[in-house]
Amino acid sequence: MSSIRRHRLAALGAALAAGSLALSAAPAVAVTGGTPVAGSDTTYAYTAKIVVGAHERGCSGVLVDPEWLLTAASCFAENPAASLSVPAGVPVKPTSAVIGLSGTQGTERNVVEIVPRTDRDVVLARLNRPVTNVTPAQLATTAPTAGSELGFVGYGRTKTDWAPLQPHTGTYTVDSAAATSAGVTGKAGAAACMGDTGGPVVSGGKLVGLNSRSAQGGCLGVDETQTSTTGVIARVDDLGSWIGENAGATRIVDFNGDAVEDIAVGDPMATVGGETTAGLVRVVHGGGKGNAEITQDLDWVPGGAEAGDHFGNHLATVDYNEDGYTDLVVTASEENVGSAVDAGFVDILFGGKNGLGSGPAARHFEQGAGNGSIAASAPETGDRMGASVAAGTTAEGKPWVLIGAPGEALGSLAKAGAAFYVHGDTNVSINQDTSDVPGAAETNDAFGTSVTGDSNFIAIGAPGDAIGGDANAGNLAVLSHKLGADGRPGVVTGMDQDNEKISGGAEAGDKFGQALAMVAYRPSGATTATDSILAIGSPGEAMAAETGAAQQAGAGNVILVHIKADGAWDYMHALNQGSSTDDRSGTIEAGDSTGAALSAVNTAPRAVGSAATLKIAVGVPGEDLGDATDAGAIHTFSLLGSAGAEDLWIEAGDGDGIPGAPHTGDKLGTSIHFTPRNLYAGMPYGPAATGALHVLPFPNAVTGGTSRPATTYQPGKGGLPAVGDYFGYSVR
Structure with a gap:
């Protein structure tokens, strides 16, 4: 029921004619003899039109969570007539989806992860960003029964149209029900066609199954002697817990997109090519897929290994280009830039099918280069850009990176400190001279010594800030991801220990933040x-x-x-x-x-x-x-x-x-990273x-x-x- 290019039609048609219920294998069109959904009808807005590769396949799907579609495994299987086995992780071919399509309108997203079922023709497909303007379908909680009627929807071909822009609807009668599927027959000549694969099948407005296989009688391109409208749907009424578990899980670090967790470990004091303390990062790929070493002497990593760079002293992860592969943010905060000693810089190294370095070219951030505030800020001795780093996505799914430069001088104020908020193709600076940022820039504030953030807010620490005359008492600023007129994150508040809400008081040497x-x-x-x-x-x-x-x-x-x-x-x-x-x-x-x-x-x-x-x-x-x-x-x-x-x-x-x-001297607790799966405890000192x-x-x-x-x-x-x-x- 999925549509594929015309040069494959003859072979697929032969397979369909050979079996009464042949597997559908790609996306595209609509229900034969069905009814086109009017452009103003939002009843089935949760239906998705899926395109695999360079329009090599087309399928249908259904939004079941703001970030996830349910669709057919056969849409992604290499040869669905032979096997529905689909590897978990990033799809083999680039895949896009349009949700809520009405005429030419809809929300377009990329499918960046596949979670297959092994017991039926079903996969969960994660989108690169949530869909917030369409209400997801609700799952039925009872199985289809013989003799009942079900509605079905899809973007497959019709009798006369190869690729309609609107979804079509039809009605099934249930012939029989099994543990993971149900046999159906289309009423009034309606049949699921190529491109309807994975489309929703509903009962009483609730999602009970997905289009899976069809005899495709009357579909465009199918032999006219094939008149059967029988088919098979994959049941989903019992998958609520499975969907919830996957939709509610946090993302793993996965540089090569195989759905197995990877680990990146920094050794910033390592010798590289005879250069002491140049630094490196070692990657351990999950699933026994080997290790990799990343240094600045690799041709795809900016810069070159030099003594004292400390490459890998701070790491963060985020899928910055939203392709499903985790990307690694690496700092070298003691990197010399020109004559500026320890000016520091930061790189985003992109993941890909073969791990880090097999994706797009690295994004490089050093002051005086590129664009935005980073380009407008000159590298200076002791800036230590990258002495802290954090990364994540906003509630809307937009990736961001926050880079601390605690040694940044502001005018004559040495080590006042700054941070850079990186998003999209640009970046902005934040410091205590920025409008509304709490505190006042002073020498040795070290604003940017620490940075953190989540989907709602970011925070920047200045542990060197003097509070009421108490040196190194410390304070911090909290900002939101909502950008103001100046393009900077909006200031939410500032905090120090002299605040009446906080127990205790600011004292010299506290290093709050x-x-x-x-x-x-x-x-x-x-x-x-x-x-x-x-x-x-x-x-x-x-x-x-x-x-x-x-x-x-x-x-x-x-x-x-x-x-x-x-x-x-x-x-x-x-x-x-x-x-x-x-x-x-x-x-x-x-x-x-x-x-x-x-x-x-x-x-x-x-x-x-x-x-x-x-x-x-x-x-x-x-x-x-x-x-x-x-x-x-x-x-x-x-x-x-x-x-x-x-x-x-x-x-x-x-x-x-x-x-x-x-x-x-072991200093356990110096390096820690907590995830829902593990606590990582680094012991660099012994x-x-x-x-x-x-x-x-x-x-x-x-x-x-x-x-x-x-x-x-x-x-x-x-x-x-x-x-x-x-x-x-x-x-x-």
Whole structure:
């Protein structure tokens, strides 16, 4: 029932004539003898017209979620007459879809991921951006029954039209029903034709199935002696849970588009081509598909490996060009640009079928080049562009990258700091001299030391900012993705510890905002993830272990803030180690540096947020364990639960997945990255001389979970080259 090019018609027609129910295999047209849908009729607006390749196939589909279509696997199968097997991941051929088409109007999207069923002719197809102007179809909850009537819709050919612009409708009578399919016969001469494959089949306005196979009697191009209108539909009434699980899942890092998670690990101190501390990134492809090494000496990576570049010191991931392959944002914040020492730059390396480097040419960002604010800003010694980086997509699905340059001078103000917001084909600068940005630019503010963001907001930290005369007390700015008249993200608010909403007060050396983490979540009563939780690390904060006890310098603290959809915000509570009078793990001690690194995660972003779904990992790299000074630890908490009720303490050798025993100078907690699947704990400082990365399954990293075997990546093991210096310094 899918349409394909005319030069394949004869072969396909023979196959159709040979079998009473031949598989349909491509997209295109409409229902034979059916009724064209009027341009003003939005009843079937959720129906999609799908084009595979250079119009090699055409199918129909149905929007079942703002980001997902249901359609037929046969639309994507290499030879649907022989097999409906379809590989998961990015479609083999570029695929587009138009949803809500009426005449020539509709919302066009690209299909960037396929999730196939193995038991029926069905796939889920993820779109590059949500469709917000069409209401998705609702699934039926009961199976079709023999003798009942079903309506069906598609863009397949008709008796007379090869490729109509409007969908057509027809009616089936159900002949029989099986576990995953149903046999049907078209009424009044209506039959599903090529191009109707994957189109919706409805009962009482609810989606019960998809067009799958048809005898195609009366369809254009089919032998006139073929008059049967029998067919088979793929049932979908029992797929609600499967659809919900996939639609509600967070995206994995997948550089080669095979639907298996990949890992990128930075080693910014690595020697490359004899150049010490030039830096590199190692990629471990999931599914045993090998490893790759990325350096600036590769011809597709901008620049060249030089001593002190520190390439790979910070990483972020996003599908920036919206093709389904994950792209890697890599910084080299100590890169010299011309005569400007440590000016720094950033690259977006694009994924493709064969991994990073097999996609489009890299996007390169260095001051004084390109366009936008980055081009208008001259590289200067010590700018350290790329000393922090974050990336993601907005609620509308638009990709963005946020780059910190904490050493940026503003006029005569050295190291005042700045950040660059990159979106589309342009970028804008943000600093404390920018209109409405809270605070005033001052020497050594280091605005841009930390950056974070989610689908709603971004935040930029200035831990060097003096508050009320207290040097290095720190503050931050929160902005939205909604651009103002000047093209910059709109300012939402600023925060420091002298704010009346925040417990405590600004003190010299707190370094409030040294680390940041933000995650979007859906509050009770909302239908989407409109709100955000911002975690703010103050690793220099002095804390008392007991009420009335002496302050422990540099113990560290983390503050949680709830930012509402309208930008209003409230202080939630603090996260820190325990005392004898509470139930938190650990003990507040001088020099722990709690909050030096942060990573937050929402394991169920579509669901109402809960203590079980919103988690944060807090780095405690200065923790002393026994005689091991600065051995380090990781402390995980719930973002919505009380601080001690659901916290978990992780240190080397405690059974959670970090092997061995604590050693002096390991500084566990320096490099952390939390996902709904794993907690990645980098140990660049030891005890392995090369550095290492430990991957703890999610249950190992949260209270109440059943521990599973952890995985360690280390140079010299698992196919990785046996050379490394700070392997695990960064990971995505």
